[in-house]
Amino acid sequence: MSHRILLLPGDGIGAEVLEAGRHVLDQLALARGLSINYETGLIGGAAIDDMGEPLPADVLEAARRADAVLLGAVGGPKWHDLPGNKRPEVGLLALRSALGVYANLRPIIVRPGAVDRSPVKAEIASGTDILFVRELTGGLYFGDKGTEGDSAYDICRYSRHEIERVVRMAAIAARQRRGKLSLVDKANVMETSRLWRAVTQEIISRDFPDIELEILLVDAATMHLITRPRDFDVIVTENLFGDILTDEASVLTGSIGLIPSASLGASGAGLYEPVHGSAPDIAGQGKANPIGMIESIAMMLDHSLGLPTEAKALRAAIGAAMAQCVTVDLGGTASTMDMARAIADQLDRALALA
Numbered sequence: 001m002s003h004r005i006l007l008l009p010g011d012g013i014g015a016e017v018l019e020a021g022r023h024v025l026d027q028l029a030l031a032r033g034l035s036i037n038y039e040t041g042l043i044g045g046a047a048i049d050d051m052g053e054p055l056p057a058d059v060l061e062a063a064r065r066a067d068a069v070l071l072g073a074v075g076g077p078k079w080h081d082l083p084g085n086k087r088p089e090v091g092l093l094a095l096r097s098a099l100g101v102y103a104n105l106r107p108i109i110v111r112p113g114a115v116d117r118s119p120v121k122a123e124i125a126s127g128t129d130i131l132f133v134r135e136l137t138g139g140l141y142f143g144d145k146g147t148e149g150d151s152a153y154d155i156c157r158y159s160r161h162e163i164e165r166v167v168r169m170a171a172i173a174a175r176q177r178r179g180k181l182s183l184v185d186k187a188n189v190m191e192t193s194r195l196w197r198a199v200t201q202e203i204i205s206r207d208f209p210d211i212e213l214e215i216l217l218v219d220a221a222t223m224h225l226i227t228r229p230r231d232f233d234v235i236v237t238e239n240l241f242g243d244i245l246t247d248e249a250s251v252l253t254g255s256i257g258l259i260p261s262a263s264l265g266a267s268g269a270g271l272y273e274p275v276h277g278s279a280p281d282i283a284g285q286g287k288a289n290p291i292g293m294i295e296s297i298a299m300m301l302d303h304s305l306g307l308p309t310e311a312k313a314l315r316a317a318i319g320a321a322m323a324q325c326v327t328v329d330l331g332g333t334a335s336t337m338d339m340a341r342a343i344a345d346q347l348d349r350a351l352a353l354a
């Protein structure tokens, strides 16, 4: 069986980390005799420059045909002055929406051997293992938006259905982990948050009575994340809060360059991308940490390609390589491709043990 993967490098360091990921995936395919059929497409600023739009129709078609989409990052200063609906980021949002990938899984794990990379005290950061389930296709990102004279508006709207499906996915994940779900909202102010809270309480008490539900307001949650990260298991939250909280939580690990994501829907292709952006400040210098991308590939092996043993081996190879090779964001000197090669070098051993 051949796996169909669409590669979307995008902009800035997106292409660099995707090249590194491809290097590791090719090595894995060779070691395991996997057949992978790659297509490559343009998205974001690169697509605007070449085709005049951030998500060309043929790229969306290729995404729909694929088993999985691997995306680098989009955006950059070159396109900042375009109108809101023509920016590179619109291509990414349109892709998420068209694929129906409503649940964005973002694991934040402080590996035992990497606690000293965290700027947070070791006794607080160690043992952190949080799975964020961020709602990805609703809320403020997709509501009506516009300008009226001197004013501007973005509408935040959520339906019961949109909340229910993502909360269910988060609760199922919690059941497979440590059995705790934290809902982060702003129900003291926002009507949408009050609906999130009511729907979540109803689903958990009716269908997941074995799950412990904790509810936090988002402002306080930003503190609890940094002061007691080990207390969290699965965190479910709306689109915008999930965007902000996962960048914050990445700090616990030492670098946003380490954090992967998987975006899943009811069916069809999964979308896999590191949580970071195009990092214009380091683009073109070989300094980007590719681990967020390579961990995203491990999530793809699990969720879209049905290869859990290979996923486990890849994670083990990443752990072993991190002990020897340190990228610039974590205080070392290894380049993006040095890190990719170090991980690829560990693969055979990790596969033999997996």
Ligand SMILES: NC(=O)c1ccc[n+]([C@@H]2O[C@H](COP(=O)([O-])OP(=O)(O)OC[C@H]3O[C@@H](n4cnc5c(N)ncnc54)[C@H](O)[C@@H]3O)[C@@H](O)[C@H]2O)c1
Pocket: 013, 017, 072, 073, 074, 075, 076, 077, 089, 092, 255, 256, 257, 258, 273, 274, 275, 276, 277, 278, 279, 280, 281, 282, 287, 288, 289, 290, 292, 329
């Ligand atoms: N998924 C995406 O495509 C995505 C995500 C976030 C931001 N963006 C876009 O990226 C552009 C830049 O945004 P930003 O600067 O706010 O966020 P960013 O995530 O690109 O960078 C923030 C900081 O983290 C560093 N960083 C990010 N990834 C890194 C990596 N892999 N290794 C080492 N260091 C890394 C950068 O050098 C920078 O200092 C914007 O146009 C934004 O819209 C895209």
Ligand SMILES: CC(C)[C@H](C(=O)O)[C@@H](O)C(=O)O
Pocket: 074, 075, 089, 092, 093, 243, 275, 277
């Ligand atoms: C680029 C932007 C649209 C995107 C988001 O806000 O979802 C990014 O910040 C992310 O976290 O994937």
Ligand SMILES: [Mg+2]
Pocket: 243, 244, 247, 275
């Ligand atoms: Mg973000």
